[in-house]
Amino acid sequence: MHGLFRWSSKWWPGVIPLALFWAIAAWTSTAPLEADLAGRSAAALKEIVLDKTRIAVEGRDVTLGADAFAEDGRRNAVAAVASVPGVRLVNDETRLVPEAKPFVWSAERDVARVTLGGSAPLPASKARLLEAAHAAISGIEIADQMNLARGAPERFDDAALLLIGQIGKLKDGKITLSDTSVTLSGMARDLGGREAIAAALKALPAGFTVAANDVKAPPYVFQAYKDPVATTLTLSGYVPDDKVRAALAAAATRKFVEKVVDNLKPSVGAPYGFAAAVVPALGALSRLSTGTLVVSDREVKLSGDALYDAAAAQIRAGLGKDFPQGFQFKADISVRPPSAPVDPTVCQQLFSDILAKGQIRFETGSATIDPDSAGLLDRLVETALRCPSANFEIAGHTDGDGDDAFNQALSERRAQAVADFLVKAGLPADRFTAVGYGSSQPVASNDTDEGKAQNRRIDFVVR
Template identity: 75%
Template sequence: MHGLFKWSSKWWPGVIPLAVFWGLAAWTSTTAVEGDVAARSNAALKDSVLDKRRISVDGRDVTFAANAFSEEGRLSAVASVEAVPGVRLVNDETRLVPEAKPFVWSAERDVVRVTLGGSAPLPSSKGKLMEAAKAGLGGVEVVDQMGLARGAPPRFDAVALLLLDQISKLKDGKITLTDNKINLAGMARDLGGREAVAAALKNLPDGYSVAANDIKAPPYIFQAYKDPVALTLTLTGYVPDNNVHAALVAAAGRKFFSEKVVDNLKASVGAPSGFAAAVVPALGALSRLSTGTLVVSDREVKLSGDALYDAAAGQIRGGLGKDFPQGWQYKAEISVKPASAPVDATVCQQLFADTLTKGRIRFESGKADIVPDSAGLLDRLIETAMRCPTTNIEIAGHTDSDGEEAANQALSEKRAQAVMDYLVRAGLPASRFTPIGYGSTQPVAANDGEDGKAQNRRIEFVVK
């Protein structure tokens, strides 16, 4: 017995390293197998559509967890792992992502960011939408609040990308897709944005429809500013089309006899009905002011500034909306320019001459009816007459040589009388004025051309 113990004590120390070696070899072999099984399993799932995929290996047993987006996809993924060489058992912990009923996706824009919310059907869908939002919104912050859910309508990606493109046309607002119904609300970024969104939504795939489109257009603004120092009329804002554009600039040229028209107008859709019919008379009212601003916002007209005399202020306030189309609103904030210093007869005559050199009092063809375009010019003549209250003034009417002399004589007298009546209605005493008609007897240009005839058809103020 003693010998046996003695022999055992000699070989036992050698067994310990051998056991350690065997254990180490077994552990190393198991680790290698598990790593190989894990790698093969992940490779088998390379093209699977899954979310939150996780694989753990215990020997040759695999625990597989993931969120799948269809039952077919889930079963296919499990089968792919089960078919991996070396896998003995698959512990299936996969599950289907929840189904959204209804399936809702949204894009919302405020002043600083765009937020994508609701559900997307696949991680790749989320990625596409986020990438498109960042690329198409010019550096605007994009926030992803989208979850993942089953139940998306067919062609979801294409429709969501189309709707996301409409968000870029909004200053603020929200677009919501609920199954295959679309709701839109908000304010368009530019004039025409509302129409552009509506046009784009005509390209929706079959089965999709717009349940509500409450996109509003920004105010349709037209502005005109009369500057008496620079002698300019500056037009800014929008007009419906090139024809209206040309008509308004031409009207301004007739009504503002001494101002240079600075045209900064742009054509854009979205004008309210009756736009030109309201703007033309509003420009006429502005032409009667010494300095003033006209702002047309949708169907509202605001006129502010200084009239040249008290009666003009009352006439402008009372007559501003008279010729506007139905449904238009107006507001007149008219004060009266401080009276200019009195002048003597010589200066008075020079002021009349200078004014009538810049513009002519116009009448209806062959008649003594003063056209509304002459209101601004007449107000300036009235202001001059008020500056020389002690003078008497002859109002002389002249015609061209067309027609019979007797008819021309009568027409010139009637036109001179019409101008005097206008001045008297402004508050000037009738006793200061004498209307006289000269027919075609005092031409200032040859009557053999239209330009000469136009110069001869005139009213003159002669200080006595």
């Protein structure tokens, strides 16, 4: 017995190296076989559309896991692996991708990113949508929150790609496709964007419909800024068309002595009565020393400094009287601090400088002052206020057309109308003398329209 135990003790240590050699041999012969079967199984699945494919090989048995997009695809995947030479058994762990009912896909935009959400029918579809989003909206993050699901309507890709093309026209908002029904909401990035989106939706594939398009247009904004330092009036924002643009620029040129800078752009979306509100609002702005006019849809805001107290009261009271129905207005008008008094010599030069930039206009053959001259008259009032010790002759002149007696009377009435304006502004009546000279003192030839226009004038003479 003891001899047998001693023999077993000597034999046992030799078994361990043999077992190790056997394990190494088995591993070195099995591992390449399993890797080969795994590679050939993956290759067999190359033409079958699957998601989350997993292949594990043990010996010659293959475990296949994958999400398939149709029952045929699932069965074909298992059969393809089973047909690989050397595969003995396929352990089928495949399943169908969940079906979405309804099949919903969305694209949502905010300030920071565009988020693609909901479901896509295939990995290739998902990739195409992401690529299209990057192409349509450059310079902004594209967040992918799409899942894969079955149940997409026919021509889903065509419809979703067209909708992605519209997301770039939104400042913010959301586009949702539920089965074949499209809904949109948000704010268009530019004027005309809402109309452009509506036009594009007409190209949706057959069977797709727009259930709701609640995309809003941005405010239709017109702005005018009067800068006394640069002596400019800058027009910016939008107008309905080039005809209205030309009309507003012409109105501004009549009302302002400043240089008009036209940065307006034609665009759709103007509220009804737009031009009829802007023109009188420009007239109110012309009476300010410095100021800003903003017309946003049907809201008119005027802010700035009037040249004297009475002008501020008149502007506040008059703003909005000529606006079309439905327009709202707000006037934030202060009065500029009075300028320092000047002696009569300087006063005469100030009057001459002002009237060299513009003329007081009257209705044809009448002594009624054209409203376009209100801004120029306010400048003359302010100058008169700076000359407290001076008296003034207001001289009226006409061109050479017509009867001399009529021209004489007309020039007197026009001079008096200007004097009345200054008195109404708060200046003492006894400081003004209205005199008419008819056509007796021309400053240009009456043979041309330009010369006649120069002769029809009001002069201020400091006494």
